[in-house]
Amino acid sequence: MPTPAELQERIRAALPGAEVNVDDLTGGGDHFRAEVVSDRFEGLSRIQQHKLVYDVFGPEIGGAIHALSIKTSTPGATP
Amino acid sequence: MTNDEIRDFIQHAIDENGVMLFMKGTPDQPSCGFSARAAGALNALGVQYAALDILPDPRIREELSGVSGWPTIPQLFVNKELVGGSDIIMEMFESGELAQLLGVEQPEALPEDDPQPAPARQPIGLENRLD
Numbered sequence: 001m002p003t004p005a006e007l008q009e010r011i012r013a014a015l016p017g018a019e020v021n022v023d024d025l026t027g028g029g030d031h032f033r034a035e036v037v038s039d040r041f042e043g044l045s046r047i048q049q050h051k052l053v054y055d056v057f058g059p060e061i062g063g064a065i066h067a068l069s070i071k072t073s074t075p076g077a078t079p
Numbered sequence: 080m081t082n083d084e085i086r087d088f089i090q091h092a093i094d095e096n097g098v099m100l101f102m103k104g105t106p107d108q109p110s111c112g113f114s115a116r117a118a119g120a121l122n123a124l125g126v127q128y129a130a131l132d133i134l135p136d137p138r139i140r141e142e143l144s145g146v147s148g149w150p151t152i153p154q155l156f157v158n159k160e161l162v163g164g165s166d167i168i169m170e171m172f173e174s175g176e177l178a179q180l181l182g183v184e185q186p187e188a189l190p191e192d193d194p195q196p197a198p199a200r201q202p203i204g205l206e207n208r209l210d
Binding site: 046047050051059061062069070071 | 113148165167170
């Protein structure tokens with residue numbers, strides 16, 4: 001079962017320098033919320049930003065990770 | 080129905096409906112909180128939209144994700160373009176961007192626990208075609 005710390009680490013590894021916070025929304029190890037601040041998102045649409053995060057997990061989304069709620073922003077933007 | 084036919088049906092639904100929501104359940108009876116929020120946002124804006132329940136056949140979701148490149152449900156398309164899943168829909172709803180995109184007025188008070196009735200439009204379904 002994936003843990004928030006594990007998800008956090010994998011997002012950080014994929015987006016070096018990103019500020020990442022992952023919460024387990026239900027405590028059940030399958031509904032997560034990730035807040036990611038990265039300069040990699042600069043100039044990308046929200047769709048593209050969220051896809052970068054989803055892509056870290058590929059087919060695990062909808063599988064072991066039943067739901068991953070995402071909030072993305074760039075370092076310069078107000079949250 | 081073959082996978083290709085399902086994919087064609089999905090593509091057709093996206094092409095033919097200016098505002099197209101793929102969801103779990105229906106706008107009246109959503110089967111998942113994320114889908115409920117997405118439908119609720121559209122209902123609150125009072126826009127006409129088409130909805131397709133992806134639950135009757137697991138292949139609908141597989142083919143939809145193949146078309147859109149997006150892994151989760153719900154998925155909202157406006158003018159054939161993927162707008163996003165529930166997080167993006169809600170962010171855009173709260174900021175007024177969704178109203179702007181859909182060409183409607185932002186409601187003055189955002190409904191929280193007061194679900195709006197869906198505008199009269201039947202959800203489209205694949206159920207009867209899957210035999």
